[in-house]
Amino acid sequence: MDAAPLLVKVCGLRTEAAIDTAVAAGADAVGFVVAAGSPRFVDAATARRLVEHTAGRVTTVLVTKGLTPEDAAVAARAAGVDVLQVHGFDRGEVGRASALFPRVWRATSSLGADDLGSWGEELLLIDSPRPGSGERWDLGALQVRRPEGAWLLAGGLDPTNVGQAIAEAAPSGVDVSSGVESAPGVKDHDLIERFVAAARATP
Numbered sequence: 001m002d003a004a005p006l007l008v009k010v011c012g013l014r015t016e017a018a019i020d021t022a023v024a025a026g027a028d029a030v031g032f033v034v035a036a037g038s039p040r041f042v043d044a045a046t047a048r049r050l051v052e053h054t055a056g057r058v059t060t061v062l063v064t065k066g067l068t069p070e071d072a073a074v075a076a077r078a079a080g081v082d083v084l085q086v087h088g089f090d091r092g093e094v095g096r097a098s099a100l101f102p103r104v105w106r107a108t109s110s111l112g113a114d115d116l117g118s119w120g121e122e123l124l125l126i127d128s129p130r131p132g133s134g135e136r137w138d139l140g141a142l143q144v145r146r147p148e149g150a151w152l153l154a155g156g157l158d159p160t161n162v163g164q165a166i167a168e169a170a171p172s173g174v175d176v177s178s179g180v181e182s183a184p185g186v187k188d189h190d191l192i193e194r195f196v197a198a199a200r201a202t203p
């Protein structure tokens, strides 16, 4: 049986043009960050407008941090996204979010056995301890202990290192934000194209 194709997500998009570039390059998912203090922050109206611009061409993800599960679900519904991505939630909070929104992706930087199990989310995102920082981290622990289900790798990926990271960690997909930027919050379209191509080129 063929393995599932690699999922490629480009996160922190703030303009229609960046969405079009990611879609044309072949990204499967795009993310919009509503976490306060992020250089990629978009307000609720902008998130909604950007989701509408995708017009179903790609999976849309609302990236949240510091919200309650209830507020995160409300924000996801208001934006009209397909997926709610949650950072920093404990098991109970993931359960509450999943009861309120049909597709939840849980982000964690902890690689303990419990953290890598399923908490009822659709997909696990393994990220660096400071999401969106571009910080790389030691993937070695993933050689020892693997997530139970489908999972995305994030944290310091860019066009030059994504192939090696996929080869080493064998994730179900990859997620990038700062590695395709010319400055914090400013996407570089050439880097987006190069990132998706490099990820897709990895056997």
Ligand SMILES: O=C(O)c1ccccc1N[C@@H]1O[C@H](COP(=O)(O)O)[C@@H](O)[C@H]1O
Residues within 6 Å of the ligand: 011, 012, 031, 033, 035, 038, 039, 040, 063, 064, 065, 087, 125, 127, 128, 131, 132, 133, 134, 135, 154, 155, 156, 157, 175, 176, 177, 178, 179
């Ligand atoms: O991008 C942010 O600013 C952000 C803020 C709060 C939570 C998550 C955030 N981004 C996530 O970080 C990774 C990508 O990180 P990197 O910049 O490529 O190292 C991705 O999961 C984003 O959704």
